[in-house]
Amino acid sequence: MDFEFFFKLFLGGLTRGSIYALIALGYTMVYGIIELINFAHGEIYMIGAFTALIISTVLTMLGFPALAVTLIAVAAAVFYACCYGYTIEKIAYKPLRTAPRLSALISAIGMSLFLQNYVLLAQTSDFLPFPSLIPDFEFWEPYAHIMSAAEFTIIITTVLVMVGLTFLIKFTQIGKAMRATSQDKTMAMLLGINVNRVISFTFIIGSGTAAIGGMLIASHIGQINFYMGFIAGIKAFVAAVLGGIGNIPGAVLGSLVLGWTESFFTGYISSDYEDVFAFLFLVLILIFRPSGILGRAETKKV
Amino acid sequence: MNLLQELKQSTIAAVWFMFLTFPLMVIKVNTVTKTIEWRWWNMAFIGIAFFFFSALWRFMHRRKEKNTETRSQDKKTTAIRRRLAERRFFVPIIVLLIIATLAFPHTFSLYQTNIMISALIYVMLGLGLNIVIGLAGLLDLGYVAFFASGAYAYALLNLHFGMSFWMVLPLGGLIGAIMGVILGYPVLRLRGDYLAIVTLGFGEIIRLVLENWNAFSKGPSGIANIPKPGLFGFDLTLQQHSVYLYYIIIALVIFTIFVINRLQDSRIGRAWIALKDDEIACQAMGIDKAGTKLRAFALGATWAGMAGVVFAAKTTFVNPASFTIWESVIILCTVVLGGMGSIAGVICGALMLILLPEYLRAVSEYRMLVFGAVLVLMMVFKPGGLIENVRKTYHYKEHGPTTAE
Numbered sequence: 092m093d094f095e096f097f098f099k100l101f102l103g104g105l106t107r108g109s110i111y112a113l114i115a116l117g118y119t120m121v122y123g124i125i126e127l128i129n130f131a132h133g134e135i136y137m138i139g140a141f142t143a144l145i146i147s148t149v150l151t152m153l154g155f156p157a158l159a160v161t162l163i164a165v166a167a168a169v170f171y172a173c174c175y176g177y178t179i180e181k182i183a184y185k186p187l188r189t190a191p192r193l194s195a196l197i198s199a200i201g202m203s204l205f206l207q208n209y210v211l212l213a214q215t216s217d218f219l220p221f222p223s224l225i226p227d228f229e230f231w232e233p234y235a236h237i238m239s240a241a242e243f244t245i246i247i248t249t250v251l252v253m254v255g256l257t258f259l260i261k262f263t264q265i266g267k268a269m270r271a272t273s274q275d276k277t278m279a280m281l282l283g284i285n286v287n288r289v290i291s292f293t294f295i296i297g298s299g300t301a302a303i304g305g306m307l308i309a310s311h312i313g314q315i316n317f318y319m320g321f322i323a324g325i326k327a328f329v330a331a332v333l334g335g336i337g338n339i340p341g342a343v344l345g346s347l348v349l350g351w352t353e354s355f356f357t358g359y360i361s362s363d364y365e366d367v368f369a370f371l372f373l374v375l376i377l378i379f380r381p382s383g384i385l386g387r388a389e390t391k392k393v
Numbered sequence: 394m395n396l397l398q399e400l401k402q403s404t405i406a407a408v409w410f411m412f413l414t415f416p417l418m419v420i421k422v423n424t425v426t427k428t429i430e431w432r433w434w435n436m437a438f439i440g441i442a443f444f445f446f447s448a449l450w451r452f453m454h455r456r457k458e459k460n461t462e463t464r465s466q467d468k469k470t471t472a473i474r475r476r477l478a479e480r481r482f483f484v485p486i487i488v489l490l491i492i493a494t495l496a497f498p499h500t501f502s503l504y505q506t507n508i509m510i511s512a513l514i515y516v517m518l519g520l521g522l523n524i525v526i527g528l529a530g531l532l533d534l535g536y537v538a539f540f541a542s543g544a545y546a547y548a549l550l551n552l553h554f555g556m557s558f559w560m561v562l563p564l565g566g567l568i569g570a571i572m573g574v575i576l577g578y579p580v581l582r583l584r585g586d587y588l589a590i591v592t593l594g595f596g597e598i599i600r601l602v603l604e605n606w607n608a609f610s611k612g613p614s615g616i617a618n619i620p621k622p623g624l625f626g627f628d629l630t631l632q633q634h635s636v637y638l639y640y641i642i643i644a645l646v647i648f649t650i651f652v653i654n655r656l657q658d659s660r661i662g663r664a665w666i667a668l669k670d671d672e673i674a675c676q677a678m679g680i681d682k683a684g685t686k687l688r689a690f691a692l693g694a695t696w697a698g699m700a701g702v703v704f705a706a707k708t709t710f711v712n713p714a715s716f717t718i719w720e721s722v723i724i725l726c727t728v729v730l731g732g733m734g735s736i737a738g739v740i741c742g743a744l745m746l747i748l749l750p751e752y753l754r755a756v757s758e759y760r761m762l763v764f765g766a767v768l769v770l771m772m773v774f775k776p777g778g779l780i781e782n783v784r785k786t787y788h789y790k791e792h793g794p795t796t797a798e
Contacts, residue, residue: 126586127586128586128589128590138417141416141417142416142417144422145416145417145420145422146416148422148429149420149422149429152427152429167416171413171416174412174413175413178409178413182769182773183769183772183773186454186773187772187773190772190776191530191776192586193526193530193532194772194776195772196532196586196589197532197725197729197768197772198768198769198772198773200534200589200722200725200768201726201764201765201766201767201768201769201772202765202768202769203765204719204722204761204762204764204765204768205762205765205766205768205769206765207761207765208759208761208762208765209417209762210417212758212759212762213414213417213418213435214417214421215421325590325593325594325597328590329590329594332587332590363601363605364601364602364605366597366601367597367598367601367602367605369594370594370595370597370598371594371598373590373591373594374579374580374591374594374595377580377583377587377591378579378580378582381583381587
């Protein structure tokens with residue numbers, strides 16, 4: 092057994108898992124509150140990456156310094172993703188809050204299709220090269236042979252976002268309101284919580300984290316196109332389900348497990364069936380442990 | 394005052410969307426030549442469009458609210474429906490429809506006939522998916538996998554064993570059904586939204602396997618030279634082949650309609666509709682939940698399998714690229730637009746969605762964009778579809794006060 096190869100796959104899996112985690116966090120938050128698979132979440136992630144690319148290219152051409160370009164592009168991408176998340180919720184999900192679940196799901200898949208084709212028509216169907224927004228930090232120089240600065244940034248960002256979200260949900264007032272809303276919307280409303288605002292807020296936060304994930308993975312891989320969000324979104328959903336949907340640390344854990352298994356699978360067995368493997372994994376989890384690793388089993392009341 | 398408020402709201406919406414779409418719609422960067430293209434016209438266009446869309450949106454919302462209060466539209470549609478069900482209207486309409494469908498390939502060109510065949514394949518797929526979604530209420534996003542298995546069944550069985558179209562047609566249905574059972578058995582215990590994701594994943598698995606397993610399916614290059622269906626060994630010209638295929642698919646569609654119509658009123662059909670409304674109540678009434686759902690899944694898959702065989706015979710070429718997840722979404726869109734659960738609705742929906750883009754070539758690149766918008770808007774404003782399915786209702790006839798002895 093080649094240890095170096097194993098270690099490389101391990102780190103690759105860690106990076107991959109961290110990226111899934113950034114998308115899965117938004118998924119799991121939205122699902123936790125309104126129990127809806129937001130298919131358009133992957134598209135928000137793609138729109139975040141596209142916005143970052145456009146803004147950074149424009150700024151670079153206008154002659155801004157590199158650091159300013161990165162900061163402004165990141166801020167703009169997160170901001171726009173949040174706006175998109177907010178608008179999508181208002182258009183496609185809010186009118187369906189009392190409708191059967193099937194309707195909301197169909198609306199979500201429609202939104203996803205719409206956004207993909209919107210970007211396809213507004214921009215291009217080609218792959219666009221994505222500038223490396225993450226600089227090669229000097230202090231990281233000695234470790235660069237183990238793991239690139241970009242990978243390091245991805246992992247650190249994921250940890251920060253996870254800690255931040257856990258803090259937000261556990262200790263702030265809006266976090267409390269979010270937990271109350273996810274438990275019982277009607278009761279929350281009776282207690283004076285503005286449920287609409289809480290749901291909007293959840294979509295905004297989820298979209299923001301998705302945009303961060305989108306930029307990180309785009310600058311890691313180096314290219315983007317309009318279709319990048321869909322499969323990534325589905326895989327992030329797999330990860331969220333694996334960890335126990337609605338559970339923040341669960342989403343990260345599930346993402347890491349999925350990242351590692353994919354990495355080892357492609358490294359040791361075959362890279363052709365990478366996506367097949369992710370889906371098979373999902374089917375198996377749902378059959379044998381539908382509540383996920385950290386989730387609690389659900390009891391149904393009649 | 395009211396008008397002023399409307400104008401204000403529309404303006405806010407227009408400005409918001411102009412802002413929202415600004416980076417993607419206005420700026421287009423070319424990273425190779427390092428040039429920026431500013432498309433301010435797009436921004437103006439978006440502003441104007443959303444000014445009106447927003448007004449329309451609010452108008453539709455108000456109308457929907459009013460309708461749910463008064464149910465006025467329901468009365469109107471049921472009146473039309475009752476009229477149509479009367480014999481003197483119903484019979485001539487059906488006769489006219491039959492004459493029109495029979496005469497179609499002889500009055501229109503070969504090109505039109507071929508388009509119609511594709512549209513009818515989608516009608517069949519829509520009707521099959523309608524069993525799963527419309528009747529049983531299960532969101533199946535991997536429906537195209539069964540379609541693919543039917544198409545590949547014909548391609549491969551013909552390639553290796555030289556089996557003819559007529560032998561494979563029932564087999565394709567059977568293979569679809571078996572696939573439906575294999576997939577359905579483990580996943581049907583899941584809740585609705587998990588089911589959507591798992592079926593989606595399954596659809597992708599099938600496509601990826603077809604793409605990568607070269608020894609089995611010849612990979613991305615696909616299988617070519619699939620023979621068209623034969624007619625007792627006659628030599629048919631290309632034109633005659635198309636006409637023949639057209640009649641085959643018409644017969645299959647009529648068969649589908651017949652079966653689904655009978656299924657709807659049968660014990661199992663009623664069980665599906667009941668399951669869609671309340672699973673727990675159904676179980677309490679002694680309906681086998683998993684078994685009933687599995688039958689819906691398998692029956693839906695059967696039609697997809699047969700449609701796949703016809704598809705392979707029509708195109709004479711299959712490759713995995715024809716069976717992406719978006720194909721499933723298009724089929725879903727036909728069902729949703731037409732009306733979940735309603736046979737006439739699904740037929741109209743499929744014909745509209747497939748034929749319109751064919752004839753409006755100029756705007757066909759916006760096809761998928763429109764499909765996405767259709768899914769969202771239909772769900773928001775008219776979840777029942779264009780031709781809503783009417784539930785069978787039984788009226789209790791009062792015979793006046795019964796006198797107590």
